[in-house]
Amino acid sequence: MSLPLRLFLKSIVRQGCLSVTYANGETSTYGSDQAGSRIAVELADKSLELELMRDPEMVLGEAFAEGRLRVISGTIYGLLELLFLNTRSDAGGQRLLEVLELAQRTKERVVKSNTKRRSRQNVAFHYDLSPALYDLFLDPERQYSCAYFESPTMTLEAAQVAKMRHLASKLALEPRQKVLDIGSGWGGLGIYLARSAGVDVTGVTLSTEQHAESNARAKRQGLEQHVRFELQDYRNVSARYDRIVSVGMLEHVGKDQFDTYFAKVAQVLEEDGVAVIHAIGQFDVPSPTNPWIEKYIFPGGYIPSLSEIVQSVERAGLMTTDIEVLRLHYAQTLRVWRKRFLARRHDAIQLYDERFTRLWEFYLAASEIGFRYRGLMVFQIQLAKRVDSLPIVRTYMTEREEEIRCADESRENRGEIRAAE
Known part of the structure; x- marks a missing residue:
């Protein structure tokens, strides 16, 4: 199981409840069962766990489309809402998310002119x-x-x-x-x-x-x-x-x-x-x-x-x-x-x-x-x-x-x- 991904989710998910079944079959639950959204997802392969940490903005949507990330309880909208609400309200999670986003934005990207x-x-x-x-x-x-x-x-x-x-x-x-x-x-x-x-x-x-x-x-x-x-x-x-x-x-x-x-x-x-x-x-x-x-x-x-x-x-x-x-x-x-x-x-x-x-x-x-x-x-x-x-x-x-x-x-x-x- 990906330790960075597990630590990230543990640190940020306070509202709602997120269950993740990892590629090795283990399931971890983050957040509270008491209130908020209850979402369960399944990751198809171990490499996805690392990819999500390296490039979350791109990989999350790709993995969902390809079936490598499956939402088995709730909806993809519910998952996105849960992640955003938690990263917005948690200072540590927000800082980590900003670091991840900044890492992607500082990569060299060629912007093509719309001729x-x-x-x-x-x-x-x-x-x-x-x-x-x-x-x-x-x-x-x-x-x-x-x-x-x-x-x-x-x-x-x-x-x-x-x-x-x-x-x-x-x-x-x-x-x-x-x-x-x-x-x-x-x-x-x-x-x-x-x-x-x-x-x-x-x-x-x-x-x-x-x-x-x-x-x-x-x-x-x-x-x-x-x-x-x-x-x-x-x-x-x-x-x-x-x-x-x-x-x-x-x-x-x-x-x-x-x-x-x-x-x-x-x-x-x-x-x-x-x-x-x-x-x-x-x-x-x-x-x-x-x-x-x-x-x-x-x-x-x-x-x-x-x-x-x-x-x-x-x-x-x-x-x-x-x-x-x-x-x-x-x-x-x-x-x-x-x-x-x-x-x-x-x-x-x-x-x-x-x-x-x-x-x-x-x-x-x-x-x-x-x-x-x-x-x-x-x-x-x-x-x-x-x-x-x-x-x-x-x-x-x-x-x-x-x-x-x-x-x-x-x-x-x-x-x-x-x-x-």
């Missing part, structure tokens, strides 16, 4: 997977970004509509305006804006799957004259727009491309225009991307701190006119996604295989932990070129949001939204 070619490859890696995979856990609009839970009891579907409505209110849209959607996903937001505000929307994406489905959906809803989606890198956009919206795109730009991204927003935004950027961020100082997420889920991704974003915004000559931080909304979104994914776990295995399914189970669990406990959040930053582009009191957002809500409810009552799908 146009590499960006296409990165997008294909994740977003060109089978659409059937995303249908296992997303809402019918396939909104693959943080929902907006106006109340704890909202369904995912209602919270995703609320997110689009919230963004629309900040854009201060007027009929017939030209809107650019950077990183348009499966087209749900662009279609919603065109339908609810009477605007003309152009979306750009690098995903061939999303591009095809977006245009097909716009055509099915009779909006192809007002909404179009192009298979194009945002850096190649040249037309000018009254409004720009970008949801869940900034995280894929790459740390060395933030200046390029905001310079492009400034270049194609009309002088009296407004842009709203919705993205994942971190409360802490800038730090590297989790290596497991970078390797297996989002190659080329980077989650910025607000301090990094604001500098690029200023260099682009844009004004920050509003910032809102959504703290636990994505944790709740991910919880719903994870539960839906696990409820259709067998379907995921049929689409791919057991290892892939475990990878995604770990990804959804670790992501929820990140937003619930580890300093990740979502921010919406509103930008403009002119100081008088928007009303001077913020109440215009809530007033516009209520107007859109009433219109949404009216269309739903008439059956238009259901019929469109």
